Amino acid sequence: MAILIDPPAWPAHGTLWSHLVSDSDYDELHAFAKRLGIPRRSFDLDHYDVPAARYEQAVALGAQSVTAKDVVHELRSAGLRVRQIERETVTPVRRRQYLHAEWTELGALLGTADSHRADDWHHLGEHLIARWNEPHRSYHDERHLEDVLLALDHLATRGERLSPATLLAAWFHDAVYTGTAESDELGSAHLATTSLSGLGIDPDLVSQVGEFIVATIPAREVPDPAAPLAHLLDADLSIFAAPPHRYEQYSVAVRAEYAHVPEADFASGRSSILSSYLEQPAIYRTGAAQLLWERRARENVSAEIERLRG
Numbered sequence: 001m002a003i004l005i006d007p008p009a010w011p012a013h014g015t016l017w018s019h020l021v022s023d024s025d026y027d028e029l030h031a032f033a034k035r036l037g038i039p040r041r042s043f044d045l046d047h048y049d050v051p052a053a054r055y056e057q058a059v060a061l062g063a064q065s066v067t068a069k070d071v072v073h074e075l076r077s078a079g080l081r082v083r084q085i086e087r088e089t090v091t092p093v094r095r096r097q098y099l100h101a102e103w104t105e106l107g108a109l110l111g112t113a114d115s116h117r118a119d120d121w122h123h124l125g126e127h128l129i130a131r132w133n134e135p136h137r138s139y140h141d142e143r144h145l146e147d148v149l150l151a152l153d154h155l156a157t158r159g160e161r162l163s164p165a166t167l168l169a170a171w172f173h174d175a176v177y178t179g180t181a182e183s184d185e186l187g188s189a190h191l192a193t194t195s196l197s198g199l200g201i202d203p204d205l206v207s208q209v210g211e212f213i214v215a216t217i218p219a220r221e222v223p224d225p226a227a228p229l230a231h232l233l234d235a236d237l238s239i240f241a242a243p244p245h246r247y248e249q250y251s252v253a254v255r256a257e258y259a260h261v262p263e264a265d266f267a268s269g270r271s272s273i274l275s276s277y278l279e280q281p282a283i284y285r286t287g288a289a290q291l292l293w294e295r296r297a298r299e300n301v302s303a304e305i306e307r308l309r310g
Contacts, residue, residue, distance in 0.1 A: 001025060003032045005063040006071045008052035018055050020048040020063065023074040036061060039154040040098070045082040045090055046075055095146050099129060102149055106167050110201060117199050124195055131175045139253035140174045144239070148173075151238035155231055158288040163228040165205055168192065169212035170232060179257055182217050189213040218273065230285035234293075237283060240301055241293030247300045267308040274301050274308075 001024045008016035020038070022029035030040070033048045036058055042048045050058060059065055066074075075081035082090050103125035112121040132142040148170045156162050169192070176187035189210040196206045212229050215222050216236055225233065239250050258266050277283050283297050284290045 001028055003029065003058075003063045004066045004071055004074055005050065005055065005058050006066055006068040008050075008055050009068065010049075012049075016052040018050040018052070018058070019068065019071050020050045020058060021046065021071050021075055022080070023078050024080075026080065032061070032063070037157050039150070039157045041150040041154055043094075045087060045094055046080050047071070095142065096129070098146060099142070099149075100125070103128075103171070106164070106171075109164060109167075112199060112201075120199055124199070128171055128175055131177075134177070137177055138256035139250060140177045140257065144174065145171070147239055147242075148232075148235045151235035152231060154238075154292065155235065155286065155288050158292065160227070160231060160286065160288050162231060165208040165212055166228045166231045168196065168205075168209045169216075170235065172209065173213045173216050173232070173236065185214055185217045225285060227286065234284045234286055234289035237277075237297070238289070238293055240277070240283060240297035242300070244300070247304075251304055271305045271308040274305050277301060278305075 001022065003020065003022055005018050005020045008018045010017040010019075020029070020033065020036075022032075029048065030043070033040070033043070036050070036054060038048050038050060038054065042050070072081065103121075107118070107121045107125075112118060129142065132140075132145050134141075149167075152162055152166065152170060172188050172192035172195075174184065174188060175191055177184050178187075192213055193206050193210045196209065197203070208228075212232050214220075215225065215229055216233065222229070222233065239247070242250060254270070255266065261269070278298060278301060282290055282294055283301075284294055
């Protein structure tokens with residue numbers, strides 16, 4: 001088994017990028033990328049995109065320097081290559097694999113994986129994923145859950161220490177979704193506290209998870225939250241800083257969830273909510289999130305407001 005990397009040669013976002021792959025196993029690849037400090041969102045179905053600034057570090061950690069042709073050849077030989085024509089099919093499969101792995105890892109962190117409650121933990125994870133895939137959801141779906149977890153992982157690669165309460169709240173924060181402001185968050189908090197209490201998890205932790213979920217109510221005033229809650233709030237809004245094509249998908253999906261609202265009313269309400277974020281000194285609460293996402297988020301949100309008002 002080996003980790004391979006080609007020289008930085010692919011231009012994007014003001015730098016050059018390498019491809020980091022495994023010649024045998026995705027789990028090995030994910031573990032190496034984590035040691036390298038590359039966020040999971042840099043995984044592109046069969047490889048990680050690694051900026052030029054991390055190339056030498058990757059080699060120092062044991063990645064073998066090879067050519068770009070070697071990377072493709074080894075992926076094909078190992079049966080790990082994802083062709084362009086396969087991307088649409090493979091993407092949701094990779095997403096589901098990621099969610100299952102994250103839930104299992106969280107269970108291990110909480111001590112449920114090795115206890116008599118392991119089956120209950122597994123079934124709860126399946127129940128949550130099923131909720132996130134309810135047919136009436138357009139934006140608040142499994143992809144949003146993935147985005148929030150990836151954003152938390154990105155913060156962790158920048159030195160932020162994530163708490164179990166933050167991770168649990170991320171899984172439950174929109175588990176109940178009917179499109180009704182506040183009642184969805186309250187329902188999600190209730191689902192979290194009742195589900196987790198039955199698993200023997202520390203009551204103080206369960207209570208904190210419920211409080212975190214309620215704090216995600218849109219436009220709710222949360223002055224100077226402590227880091228664990230700030231991490232959740234920042235990750236929940238990380239979509240604001242998405243690349244333009246992803247932000248457009250997000251805005252279209254939000255509109256679809258409010259298809260019953262007349263266009264003029266939606267535009268007025270949506271632009272008002274978005275403007276309230278721009279009026280704050282910073283959209284994000286933690287320094288790491290501000291460095292990662294603040295500038296691009298303000299650009300995306302400003303552009304959407306302009307479209308809505310136009």
